Amino acid sequence: MRAVHSVLIAAALAAAVPAFAQQTRIEDRLTASEFRDAGLGKLSETELARLNELLERSASPADGPASPDVETRIAQAREEGRREAQGEDRGLRPTVSREPVESTIPGPFTGFARGREYTLANGQVWKQTDSASIAGARGQDVGVRVRPGMLSVWWLQVDGYNTQAKVERVR
Structure with a gap:
């Protein structure tokens, strides 16, 4: 350089x-x-x-x-x-927008689990990095919001539930 x-x-x-x-x-x-x-x-x-x-x-x-x-x-x-x-x-990822995302998870939603990947209708894929869970959560084509938090953390929240899962963008 x-x-x-x-x-x-x-x-x-x-x-x-x-x-x-x-x-x-x-x-x-x-x-x-x-x-x-x-x-x-x-x-x-x-x-x-x-x-x-x-x-x-x-x-x-x-x-x-x-x-x-x-x-x-x-x-x-x-x-x-x-x-x-x-x-x-x-070897780092290019910088990513820090704008909140509102979309849906097409198909069935069966709750949160560490390591689970969530593919949104807009094509983004987010992976859960914490152990947050929603007991008995079920849904079809549920709405979600992914918003930025402090220190480059992102939070995913599903419509109808207050629990948030810490996620990172995969693609």
Whole structure:
């Protein structure tokens, strides 16, 4: 990811300040505080050398505007950033809406049980994670509400009953 950031910083610097093209190294182009504020102090010597190489290549007048290769790398960097922001590249689920859901459970409803999955009419599937139960609960096409709670917890409640079950979304 550092390399992606380096490429983006290089592209922004090369496009923003034409006077930079006359100097060769990024360290010479920026003041110490600009260098530090841009986060470039975190780069290793290898990464810094690569950044300088990219800047020198992009400053060359023979290159003209950004080549398709650079455009492709910028598009890839944007996509990686989007995935990183949503947690996809770390095996996490993408961020989910925190809006309450009102739907029905089509077919028979036989109560709550730990580990049971509830498929809603809107296609969402929720799995019960606690041991809440409703003694003798039975129904057909019952209405349900799934609402967010504190600390990323979700609660499922069935129409006609006050008991709530702690659930997590499966899909």
